[in-house]
Amino acid sequence: GESVGLHLPTLSVQEGDNSIINCAYSNSASDYFIWYKQESGKGPQFIIDIRSNMDKRQGQRVTVLLNKTVKHLSLQIAATQPGDSAVYFCAENSNTGKLIFGQGTTLQVKP
Amino acid sequence: DAGVIQSPRHEVTEMGQEVTLRCKPISGHDYLFWYRQTMMRGLELLIYFNNNVPIDDSGMPEDRFSAKMPNASFSTLKIQPSEPRDSAVYFCASSLFDLNIQYFGAGTRLSVL
Numbered sequence: 161g162e163s164v165g166l167h168l169p170t171l172s173v174q175e176g177d178n179s180i181i182n183c184a185y186s187n188s189a190s191d192y193f194i195w196y197k198q199e200s201g202k203g204p205q206f207i208i209d210i211r212s213n214m215d216k217r218q219g220q221r222v223t224v225l226l227n228k229t230v231k232h233l234s235l236q237i238a239a240t241q242p243g244d245s246a247v248y249f250c251a252e253n254s255n256t257g258k259l260i261f262g263q264g265t266t267l268q269v270k271p
Numbered sequence: 272d273a274g275v276i277q278s279p280r281h282e283v284t285e286m287g288q289e290v291t292l293r294c295k296p297i298s299g300h301d302y303l304f305w306y307r308q309t310m311m312r313g314l315e316l317l318i319y320f321n322n323n324v325p326i327d328d329s330g331m332p333e334d335r336f337s338a339k340m341p342n343a344s345f346s347t348l349k350i351q352p353s354e355p356r357d358s359a360v361y362f363c364a365s366s367l368f369d370l371n372i373q374y375f376g377a378g379t380r381l382s383v384l
């Protein structure tokens with residue numbers, strides 16, 4: 161059948177709450193994972209990365225968790241702010257050496 | 272540093288016309304990437320260069336697309352002839368030593384009528 165436009169999953173949170181954005185990756189051979197943030201009208205911006213030999217990595221207000229058993233990645237944002245409103249992409253680097261980006265999740269922060 | 276600079280920011284053209292997108296990477300970066308972003312297909316890698324040499328062009332959709340990097344500070348992505356299905360946002364990104372931590376430009380929004 162004819163393909164239809166994709167609608168990105170959307171997470172809506174209240175300002176000040178914590179946000180959790182999830183991502184399932186496909187390649188069990190991937191050994192490096194990155195989260196990018198894309199604000200409206202801009203290019204993606206690196207947020208945080210994690211290697212496959214780690215389960216958790218923390219940055220400023222952000223934490224990335226990696227569960228290799230179920231091939232799942234999550235990005236936690238503490239005390240979400242209006243400036244966090246954006247589309248968030250997870251990306252994986254498999255043994256091809258190239259970054260493969262996921263479809264993205266839209267985060268909406270309500271004041 | 273001004274970051275990755277792309278031009279033009281917006282391009283509207285008619286089907287069959289040649290389109291040239293331009294990119295100036297961050298000074299000193301040795302990797303340069305061209306991506307295409309659409310709602311249907313997301314963010315797709317078209318081609319990337321290392322030290323001005325094309326390394327992987329497997330993402331280039333067809334022969335109508337070509338990319339060059341004549342020197343470390345400039346790259347072009349050309350579409351000839353353009354088709355309506357080429358309408359998308361095209362991003363250029365650069366990185367230093369690391370394929371993964373890439374710095375993106377603001378993109379060129381291409382509309383082919």
